[in-house]
Amino acid sequence: MPSPVTVRRAGVSLTLCCTLLAGATACGGSSEDTAAASAPSASSSAEKQKFAKTRFVANAGLAAGATYQWIVKPYRAGKFKKGANGRKFALVKAGLAGAFTYNRLKAATKNAKGDPTLSKAVAPLTSGIDALKDLPSKLRKGEGTDSVVNSFDDIIKDVKGAGSSAGAEVKDKVPSAGELSKG
Secondary structure (H helix, E strand, O other): OOOOOHHHHHHHHHHHHHHHHHHHHOOOOOOOHHHHHHHHOOOOOOHHOHHHHHHHHHHHHHHHHHHHHHHHHHOOOOOOOOHHHHHHHHHHHHHHHHHHHHHHHHHHHHHHHHHHHHHHHHHHHHHHHHOOOHHHHHHHOOOOHHHHHHHHHHHHHHHHHHHHHOOOOOOOOOHHHHHHHHH
């Protein structure tokens, strides 16, 4: 004679199997249906990315915050000068912030493509953003910090201006150290 626990387990197993089987057959369809569902459809760039302006503002805001907090502000405080207390640490953080800024600005330009007005405003800035690619390593090494800091600051100002001209005002949002290290 089976115990009540064994019967209960068998009942649960049988119910689960029937539910999975019914679900699998209900979800199944003809191969034509699945082929039509997986075929890409034509859509505009605005449809490809929802909330393009919002994403642009978020990404550009993070880039602006990181630039100000870990590049411009320490530079103005003299942390990048030879012999300054904590110089190496400040330069490493600035290098990380530079890489983070570059990453978020690339994402912001990608987001801008989803909105026609924003796309036109940000398009002229792509070459300037691309020029930032090699600058984080220069910051980490402490090479030419004056020109590097000015490059980052100028691009951030240009991106903010382009955003506000397209109706997407960018405000600085300082990322956490964890966000900064993730890139």
